[in-house]
Amino acid sequence: MTRYLISFDDGAMTFPEEELPEVAEASLEVVRKARDAAVWVFGGGLERQQASVVSTDGTVTNGPYPETKAVLGGFAIIDVPSREDALEWAAKIAAACRCAQEVREIMADPTV
Incomplete structure:
Protein backbone atom coordinates (compact mmCIF):
# COMPACT_ATOMS: atom_id res chain seq x y z
CA MET A 1 0.00 0.00 0.00
CA THR A 2 1.08 3.57 -0.64
CA ARG A 3 0.20 6.70 1.28
CA TYR A 4 -1.10 9.75 -0.53
CA LEU A 5 -1.66 13.34 0.53
CA ILE A 6 -4.92 14.80 -0.74
CA SER A 7 -5.12 18.55 -0.12
CA PHE A 8 -6.66 21.84 -1.13
CA ASP A 9 -5.62 25.47 -0.83
CA ALA A 24 -19.19 19.61 6.54
CA GLU A 25 -21.61 16.66 6.76
CA ALA A 26 -20.76 15.52 3.22
CA SER A 27 -17.05 15.72 4.06
CA LEU A 28 -17.50 13.75 7.28
CA GLU A 29 -19.41 11.10 5.35
CA VAL A 30 -16.43 10.63 3.02
CA VAL A 31 -14.16 10.30 6.06
CA ARG A 32 -16.51 7.68 7.54
CA LYS A 33 -16.44 5.73 4.28
CA ALA A 34 -12.63 5.95 4.11
CA ARG A 35 -12.39 4.69 7.70
CA ASP A 36 -14.81 1.86 6.93
CA ALA A 37 -12.67 0.97 3.89
CA ALA A 38 -9.57 1.01 6.16
CA VAL A 39 -7.75 3.54 3.95
CA TRP A 40 -8.00 6.62 6.22
CA VAL A 54 10.80 28.31 11.53
CA SER A 55 13.98 29.26 9.64
CA THR A 56 17.13 27.18 9.59
CA ASP A 57 18.63 29.51 12.21
CA GLY A 58 15.63 28.98 14.51
CA GLY A 63 1.24 34.38 10.40
CA PRO A 64 -1.10 35.71 9.30
CA TYR A 65 0.54 36.13 5.95
CA PRO A 66 -0.45 38.32 3.03
CA GLU A 67 -3.17 36.82 0.84
CA THR A 68 -0.63 36.29 -1.94
CA LYS A 69 1.06 33.45 -0.03
CA ALA A 70 -0.40 30.02 -0.86
CA VAL A 71 -1.68 28.33 2.28
CA LEU A 72 -2.93 24.79 2.78
CA GLY A 73 -6.59 24.75 3.78
CA GLY A 74 -7.05 21.09 4.58
CA PHE A 75 -5.70 17.64 3.90
CA ALA A 76 -6.23 13.91 4.12
CA ILE A 77 -3.68 11.14 4.20
CA ILE A 78 -4.89 7.82 2.86
CA ASP A 79 -3.20 4.45 2.39
CA VAL A 80 -4.33 2.74 -0.80
CA PRO A 81 -3.02 0.15 -3.28
CA SER A 82 -2.69 2.50 -6.29
CA ARG A 83 -2.65 6.06 -7.55
CA GLU A 84 -5.96 5.34 -9.28
CA ASP A 85 -7.49 4.50 -5.89
CA ALA A 86 -6.09 7.76 -4.48
CA LEU A 87 -7.62 9.70 -7.37
CA GLU A 88 -11.00 8.05 -6.73
CA TRP A 89 -10.89 9.10 -3.06
CA ALA A 90 -9.79 12.61 -4.09
CA ALA A 91 -12.83 12.81 -6.38
CA LYS A 92 -15.11 11.90 -3.46
CA ILE A 93 -13.46 14.53 -1.27
CA ALA A 94 -13.66 17.13 -4.06
CA ALA A 95 -17.38 16.52 -4.50
CA ALA A 96 -18.02 16.72 -0.75
CA CYS A 97 -15.85 19.82 -0.18
CA ARG A 98 -16.95 21.44 -3.44
CA CYS A 99 -13.38 22.25 -4.45
CA ALA A 100 -10.55 20.70 -6.43
CA GLN A 101 -8.07 18.47 -4.60
CA GLU A 102 -4.36 17.91 -5.20
CA VAL A 103 -3.00 14.37 -4.93
CA ARG A 104 0.62 13.62 -4.07
CA GLU A 105 2.31 10.33 -3.30
CA ILE A 106 4.15 10.33 0.02
CA MET A 107 7.62 8.93 -0.36
CA ALA A 108 8.04 5.61 1.42
CA ASP A 109 10.29 5.44 4.46
CA PRO A 110 12.10 2.10 4.32
CA THR A 111 12.78 2.25 8.07
CA VAL A 112 9.08 2.23 8.97
Whole structure:
Protein backbone atom coordinates (compact mmCIF):
# COMPACT_ATOMS: atom_id res chain seq x y z
CA MET A 1 0.00 0.00 0.00
CA THR A 2 1.08 3.57 -0.64
CA ARG A 3 0.20 6.70 1.28
CA TYR A 4 -1.10 9.75 -0.53
CA LEU A 5 -1.66 13.34 0.53
CA ILE A 6 -4.92 14.80 -0.74
CA SER A 7 -5.12 18.55 -0.12
CA PHE A 8 -6.66 21.84 -1.13
CA ASP A 9 -5.62 25.47 -0.83
CA ASP A 10 -7.13 27.84 1.67
CA GLY A 11 -9.78 29.86 -0.09
CA ALA A 12 -10.64 27.10 -2.58
CA MET A 13 -13.97 26.47 -0.88
CA THR A 14 -16.01 29.30 -2.38
CA PHE A 15 -19.58 28.17 -1.67
CA PRO A 16 -21.94 30.43 0.33
CA GLU A 17 -21.33 30.32 4.10
CA GLU A 18 -24.85 29.09 4.82
CA GLU A 19 -23.98 25.86 2.96
CA LEU A 20 -21.12 25.06 5.36
CA PRO A 21 -23.14 22.60 7.52
CA GLU A 22 -24.13 20.61 4.42
CA VAL A 23 -20.54 20.60 3.11
CA ALA A 24 -19.19 19.61 6.54
CA GLU A 25 -21.61 16.66 6.76
CA ALA A 26 -20.76 15.52 3.22
CA SER A 27 -17.05 15.72 4.06
CA LEU A 28 -17.50 13.75 7.28
CA GLU A 29 -19.41 11.10 5.35
CA VAL A 30 -16.43 10.63 3.02
CA VAL A 31 -14.16 10.30 6.06
CA ARG A 32 -16.51 7.68 7.54
CA LYS A 33 -16.44 5.73 4.28
CA ALA A 34 -12.63 5.95 4.11
CA ARG A 35 -12.39 4.69 7.70
CA ASP A 36 -14.81 1.86 6.93
CA ALA A 37 -12.67 0.97 3.89
CA ALA A 38 -9.57 1.01 6.16
CA VAL A 39 -7.75 3.54 3.95
CA TRP A 40 -8.00 6.62 6.22
CA VAL A 41 -4.78 7.55 8.03
CA PHE A 42 -5.33 11.13 9.18
CA GLY A 43 -6.62 14.48 8.01
CA GLY A 44 -8.40 17.70 8.80
CA GLY A 45 -8.93 21.34 8.05
CA LEU A 46 -6.33 23.90 9.03
CA GLU A 47 -6.80 27.22 10.79
CA ARG A 48 -6.66 29.95 8.19
CA GLN A 49 -3.36 31.82 7.87
CA GLN A 50 -2.06 30.73 11.28
CA ALA A 51 1.18 29.04 10.24
CA SER A 52 4.50 29.72 11.91
CA VAL A 53 7.63 29.50 9.79
CA VAL A 54 10.80 28.31 11.53
CA SER A 55 13.98 29.26 9.64
CA THR A 56 17.13 27.18 9.59
CA ASP A 57 18.63 29.51 12.21
CA GLY A 58 15.63 28.98 14.51
CA THR A 59 14.00 32.36 13.83
CA VAL A 60 10.20 32.07 14.04
CA THR A 61 7.87 34.18 11.92
CA ASN A 62 4.19 33.89 12.76
CA GLY A 63 1.24 34.38 10.40
CA PRO A 64 -1.10 35.71 9.30
CA TYR A 65 0.54 36.13 5.95
CA PRO A 66 -0.45 38.32 3.03
CA GLU A 67 -3.17 36.82 0.84
CA THR A 68 -0.63 36.29 -1.94
CA LYS A 69 1.06 33.45 -0.03
CA ALA A 70 -0.40 30.02 -0.86
CA VAL A 71 -1.68 28.33 2.28
CA LEU A 72 -2.93 24.79 2.78
CA GLY A 73 -6.59 24.75 3.78
CA GLY A 74 -7.05 21.09 4.58
CA PHE A 75 -5.70 17.64 3.90
CA ALA A 76 -6.23 13.91 4.12
CA ILE A 77 -3.68 11.14 4.20
CA ILE A 78 -4.89 7.82 2.86
CA ASP A 79 -3.20 4.45 2.39
CA VAL A 80 -4.33 2.74 -0.80
CA PRO A 81 -3.02 0.15 -3.28
CA SER A 82 -2.69 2.50 -6.29
CA ARG A 83 -2.65 6.06 -7.55
CA GLU A 84 -5.96 5.34 -9.28
CA ASP A 85 -7.49 4.50 -5.89
CA ALA A 86 -6.09 7.76 -4.48
CA LEU A 87 -7.62 9.70 -7.37
CA GLU A 88 -11.00 8.05 -6.73
CA TRP A 89 -10.89 9.10 -3.06
CA ALA A 90 -9.79 12.61 -4.09
CA ALA A 91 -12.83 12.81 -6.38
CA LYS A 92 -15.11 11.90 -3.46
CA ILE A 93 -13.46 14.53 -1.27
CA ALA A 94 -13.66 17.13 -4.06
CA ALA A 95 -17.38 16.52 -4.50
CA ALA A 96 -18.02 16.72 -0.75
CA CYS A 97 -15.85 19.82 -0.18
CA ARG A 98 -16.95 21.44 -3.44
CA CYS A 99 -13.38 22.25 -4.45
CA ALA A 100 -10.55 20.70 -6.43
CA GLN A 101 -8.07 18.47 -4.60
CA GLU A 102 -4.36 17.91 -5.20
CA VAL A 103 -3.00 14.37 -4.93
CA ARG A 104 0.62 13.62 -4.07
CA GLU A 105 2.31 10.33 -3.30
CA ILE A 106 4.15 10.33 0.02
CA MET A 107 7.62 8.93 -0.36
CA ALA A 108 8.04 5.61 1.42
CA ASP A 109 10.29 5.44 4.46
CA PRO A 110 12.10 2.10 4.32
CA THR A 111 12.78 2.25 8.07
CA VAL A 112 9.08 2.23 8.97
